Amino acid sequence: MAVSDHVDFNGFMEGVNRRNPHQPEFVQAVQEVAEDIFPFLDSNEEYHSQQILRRIAEPDRVVSFRVCWEDDNGNIRVQRGWRVQNNNAIGPYKGGIRFHPSVTESVLKFLAFEQTFKNALTGLPMGGGKGGSNFNPKGKSVREIMRFCQSFMTELYRHIGADVDVPAGDIGVGGREIGYMFGQYKRITNQFTGVLTGKGLEYGGSLIRPEATGYGAVYFLANMLATKDQDLVGKTAVISGSGNVATHAAEKIVQLGGKVLTLSDSGGFIHDPDGLSQEKIDWVKTHKTHRRGRIEEYVEAFPGATFTAGKTPWGVPCDVALPCATQNELLGEDAKTLIANGVQAVSEGANMPTDLDGVHAFRGAKILFAPGKAANAGGVAVSGLEMSQNSERRSWKEEELQQMLKDIMAGIHKSCETYGRQGDGYIDYVKGANIGGFKKVADAMLAFGVV
Template identity: 55%
Template sequence: MSYVNQILNEVKSKDSHEPEFIQTVTEVLSSLEKVIDCHPQYQEAQLLERLLEPERIVSFRVPWMTDEGKYAVNRGFRVQFNSAIGPYKGGLRFHPSVNQSVMKFLAFEQIFKNSLTGLPIGGGKGGSDFNPKGKSDNEIMRFCQSFMTELYRHIGPNLDIPAGDIGVGSREIGYLYGQYKRITGDFCGVLTGKGLTYGGSLIRTQATGYGIIYLANEVLKARGRSLKKKKLTISGSGNVAIYAAEKAIELGASVIAMCDSNGFIYDKEGLDISIIKEIKEVGYGRIREYVESKPKAEYTEGFKGIWNIPCDIALPCATQNEIDLESAKMLLKNKCWMVCEGSNMPSTLDAMSAFADAGILFIPSKAANAGGVAVSALEMSQNSQRLSWPSEEVDCRLKNIMAEIYQNMAVAAIKYGKSSQDFITGANVTAFLKVADAMMEQGLV
C-alpha cells in the first residue's frame, strides 16, 4: 500500500465521525501520489501525518441573552490548522451546521487556498452553531461580544487574523472588533473585512466574487475564449454570488439564474443584478421578491432545481456539497461545459469525478474563491502600514494574484504528468509543495 493510501486509511479510521474533513482530505491526498513519489523526504519526515493534524483546536461555550431576557448558549470553535507559511488566516462562520468536522474541513482547505495566493498566511477557521437569521441587531451584538470575550485570547495581528464567512458580514465583524478593542485596548489589524472607517480595505466585499470571474476569465483566455455572451447559473445570493454575477455581467456574460435557501429565480434574458443587490443587501429579503420587479422571471421553490437549467458555466456559490452526483449529471446533460466553484467544497467527490470523466473545465474552490482571502491579506498589509490603498490598486493586485494562480496550476499539473486542464491536481500540488517545504525547513513542527 502506498504512503498516501496508508495515511488516508488512517484518517478515515481515526476521524470516522468527521465526514466533511475526510472528504476534503481525500480530495487533496488523491492528487499527491506522484508528488510524494518524487519527494521521498516527505515520507521519511512523516510530513503527511503532521500536516493532517491541526496545530490547535479551541472549543468554547458562548453564553448570551435574548431580547426577552432569556439565557442561550452556543458552541464556539477556532481551528488553527497550519502556520508554516504565516499566521493563521480564515473566516468565522455563524450557522447551525457548524461543528468540529465542518471547522476542520474549512481550516484544512484554507491552508491550501492561502498558499495559492502566494501571500504569507497560514490556514485556520472558526465559528459557531449560532444562527443570526431572525435575531435582532442587539441579540447579534450580545452574541458577538460573548464570542469575542473567549476568542480574543487566541488571536492577534501576528498570530491569527479571522475574517467573515457565512453569517458573518460587516455588521458582525464590527461587533467582534469593537469587543476585541474594548478588552485589549489595542487598535490593530486583528480582523479583516472591517468597515472602511476603521481599517477595512476597498474591494474586500467584492473580492471573492470578482476573483472567481477573474480566474475563470484567465482559463478561457488561454483557450481563445471569453465570457462574452456565455450563460451563467449561479447558486447563492450572498456577497460571493452577487459580486461574481456583477463582474460576469460587466465582462459580457448573461446570468440567467440565482437562488437562496428557499428557491431560485430564472430569466432566460438575464437577471438584473441591481435588483438582487437591493433585495439581499439593503432589505435582507428573499430572492422570490425579484419577480415583483421582473414579472417575466420565474421563481421556483427549492434551490436544487437550479442545476437543471441549461447553461454554459455553473458557479456554485452557496455551501458545501450543494452539487451531488445527480446535480452534476443534470448539468452535464444540459451541456454545461465549465464549473467554477465559489463556495467551499460545493461538489461531492462523486460529482467531481463525473466532471473529470466528462472532460469539462472544472476549477476547484481552493483556487477559484482565493480572491477573498487574498484581499484580506492585502487588508492586513494596509493595516500594518497604516495606509489605505485606492480601489484600483487593490483590484489590480487581485487580478494579478488570480492570473498567477492560473499559471501555477497549469504548470504544476503538466510537471506531474497531468493535463494542463487538470486544475484539481494543479491547485493541490502547487499549494502543498509550498506548505510542505516550509514545514521541512522549520524542523519538527
C-alpha cells in the same frame, strides 16, 4: 498506479477516518487533496518520510468554547464556538468566522484545511484557520447579534492577534458582525491592531473586500477560458447563492459580457431567461443583504422570471457554472446533468461546493473545473492585502487593489497550470491547486524540522 489501488493512500485514509470519527466533511476534504498528493509523493520521498501530509491533516489546535448571551426577552442562551488553527508554516493563521446552525467541528476543520492550501496559492504569507459558531443570526435583533458577537470575542480574543491568527467574515458574518467583534477586542485588550479583516473603511478596512471573492472567481474563470482562446462574451452562466459572493460574481460576468440566468437560496432558485442586468443584481443585493429577504420574491419584482422551490439550478442549460452557496450543493448527478447540457467550465465560488462524485465527473469529462481553493481565493487575497495596509497604516486606491486581485488570480491560475497540465494538454486544475498549495506549505515545514 491508480490512487484507489495505492496501499499507502488507503492506509492513510483509514487513519484519517479512525482519528476523525463522525466528521465526514473533514474526511472528504482530506481525501480530495490526498488523491492528488500521494502520486506526487512517489517522486518526492522527503515529503513522505517527513509525514508532511499527515501533519497538515492534523490541525495545530482546535479551540472549543461556550458562548453565553442574553436575548431580548431576558433568556440566557448558550451556543458553542470554535477556532481551528490548522497550519501556520507560511504565516499567521488566516480564515473566516462562520455563524450558522450547520457549523460543527467537522465543517470548520475542513474549511481550515482547505484554507491552508488556498492561502498558500495566493503567494501571500498566510497560514490556514477557520472559526465560528452554531449561532443562527436569522431572526435575531441587531442588539441580540451584538451581544452574541461580544460574548464570542470575549472567549476568542486570547487565541488571536495580528501576528498570530487573523479571522475574517464568512457565512452569517459580515461587516456589522466584524465591527461588533473588533470593538469588543479593542475594549478588552486596549489595542488597535489589524486583528480582523473585513473591517469597515472607517477603521482600517480595505476597498473591494466585499467584491473580491465573487470577482476573483470570475477572473479565474476568464483565465481558464483564455487557455481555449475564449472569453465570457455571450456565454450563459448559472450561479447558485444570492449573497455577497454570488451577486458579485454575477456582476462581474455581466461586466465581461456574459448572461447570468440564475441565483438561489435555501428555498430554491430563480431562472431569468432574459438575464440579470446590473439593475436586477442591485435589487438582489439590497433585498437579500439589507432587508434579509428571500430570493423567491425576485419573480414579483421581475415577472419574466420563474422560481423553483426546493431545487438547485444545475438543470438549467448553460455555458459556465459557478456554485457560490455552500459545501456539497453540487452532487454527482448534478455534474452529469451539467456535462450533458454542454457546460464548458465550472468555477467554485464557495468552499467545496462540489462533492467527490461531482469532482470526479468533471475531471473525467475533462471539463475546465476550478476548485474553491483556487477559484475563490480572491476574498482571502484581499484580506491579506488589508493586513498589509493595516501594518503600514495606509490605504491603497481601488484601481491598485483591482489590479493586485487580477494579478493574484492570474498567479494562482499559473500555479495550477504548472502542476496540473496533462500530456494531452488538458489542465487538471484540482491536481494543480492541490500540488501547488501543498508544495509551498511542505517546503516551509521541511525548513522548520519536526515541529
